[in-house]
Amino acid sequence: MRGIEQRPLLYDAGMALLEATGLGRWRAWLVEGVGSGRVLDLGTGTGRNLPLYGRDARVVGVDPCHASLRKARRRAPGALLVRARAEQLPFSDGAFDAVASGLVLCSVDDPPRALAEVRRVLAPRGVLRALEHVRARGRFKAWLQDLGQPAWTRLTGGCRPNRDTEAAVRHAGFAIDSASLRARGDLRRFVARPYSRASASC
Numbered sequence: 157m158r159g160i161e162q163r164p165l166l167y168d169a170g171m172a173l174l175e176a177t178g179l180g181r182w183r184a185w186l187v188e189g190v191g192s193g194r195v196l197d198l199g200t201g202t203g204r205n206l207p208l209y210g211r212d213a214r215v216v217g218v219d220p221c222h223a224s225l226r227k228a229r230r231r232a233p234g235a236l237l238v239r240a241r242a243e244q245l246p247f248s249d250g251a252f253d254a255v256a257s258g259l260v261l262c263s264v265d266d267p268p269r270a271l272a273e274v275r276r277v278l279a280p281r282g283v284l285r286a287l288e289h290v291r292a293r294g295r296f297k298a299w300l301q302d303l304g305q306p307a308w309t310r311l312t313g314g315c316r317p318n319r320d321t322e323a324a325v326r327h328a329g330f331a332i333d334s335a336s337l338r339a340r341g342d343l344r345r346f347v348a349r350p351y352s353r354a355s356a357s358c
Contacts, residue, residue, distance in 0.1 A: 158313055159309075159311055159314060159315075160312045161201070161221070161224075161312050161313040161314050161315065162221050162223060162224065163223070164202045164223055164224055164226075164227040167201065167202060168202050168204070168227070171202075171204060175204075178340070179343075182287050182340075182343065183204065183205065183208065183287065185287070186205065186256050186258050186285055186286075186345065187208040187213075187285075188208070189285060190209060190210070190213050190254045190256060190285065191213065192212035192213060193212075193213065193214065193252075193253030193254060194214050194216075194251065194252045194253050194254075194279075195209065195213045195214065195215045195216070195253065195254045195255070195256060196215075196216055196218060196245075196247070196251075196252040196254070196255045196274075196277060197209075197215055197216065197217040197218070197256050197258075198218060198242055198255055198256065198257045198260050198274065199218070199219055199242060199257065199259075199260030199263070200217030200218060200219045200224075200228055200237065201219055201224045201228065202224050202228050202231065203217060203224075203225075203227065203229070203231040203232050203235065203237075204231070204258075205217075205256060205258055206228060206231060206232035206235050207231060207232055215236070216235075216237075216238060216247075216252075217232075217236070217237045217238070218238045218242070218245065219237075219239065219240075220239060220240065220241045221239075222239060225239055241265075241270075242261075242264045242270035242273060242274075243264060243265065243266045243269040243270045243273060244273065245273045245274075245276070247277045248277070249276055249277065250277070250278065250280065250282070251277045251279070252277050252278055252282060253279050253281070253282050253283075254278075254282060254283050254284075254285060255274050255277070255278060255282070255284050256285045256286075257274070257284065257285070257286045257287070257288065258286075258288075259288060259289065260288070261286070261288050261319070261321045261324065261325075262288060262289060262314075262315045262316050262317065262321060263312075263313075263314035263315050263316070264314075265314075267319065267321070267324045267328075268324065268328060271324065271328035271330070272328060274328075275328065275329060275330070275350050278350065282349075283347055283348065283349055284325070284330060284347070284349070285345075285346075286321075286344070286345065286346055286347075286348065287343070287344075287345045288322070288343070288344055288345075289317065289321070289342045289343050289344070290319065290320055290321045290322050290323075290342055290343075290344050291317075291318050291319060291321075291342070292342050297342075301317045301318035302318050305317060317342075321344070322344050322346070325346075325348055329350055329351050330348035330349060330350055330351065331349055331350070331351050332346045332347070332348045333346065333347045333348065333349070
């Protein structure tokens with residue numbers, strides 16, 4: 157059964173409401189810092205990020221849902237779109253200068269494998285820019301997330317609200333730039349680099 161994430165009209169309606177109440181500024185941050193170069197828009201969905209990139213960014217959108225990509229095509233007719241899963245990206249090593257992940261890692265089936273793929277396709281000085289929701293810090297709210305997760309995952313078509321995505325990024329070998337990290341409730345946004353590259357740039 158398809159969930160909200162695989163139903164473009166429902167997904168866009170929900171996202172439009174969230175963006176009107178503050179998420180829009182965070183989405184703009186996600187893409188504005190990319191600048192020029194080769195960019196992978198991971199989990200592009202219905203393409204809500206695509207019109208926000210600057211003209212100098214050469215963006216490739218990737219998503220496993222055919223219906224969402226059709227909507228993304230209407231939103232950004234000139235964009236290069238590829239149907240693929242985050243855990244198996246059909247790109248060569250070091251193909252991108254940046255990867256933008258907006259509300260994606262909660263829904264992938266295998267986050268460690270997806271993040272390993274992100275590391276693989278990043279160029280030597282590449283960065284991961286992420287906007288994700290994470291497991292609640294408070295014990296009671298985290299318990300509620302655990303309690304509601306199976307039903308919520310079925311309803312949405314993949315979202316797991318109780319994932320500690322910020323920790324998963326670190327465990328995958330990325331260093332999160334503390335100056336870039338912002339938190340609002342269970343939302344996080346940050347820039348991260350693979351440890352070896354982060355150390356080399358210091």
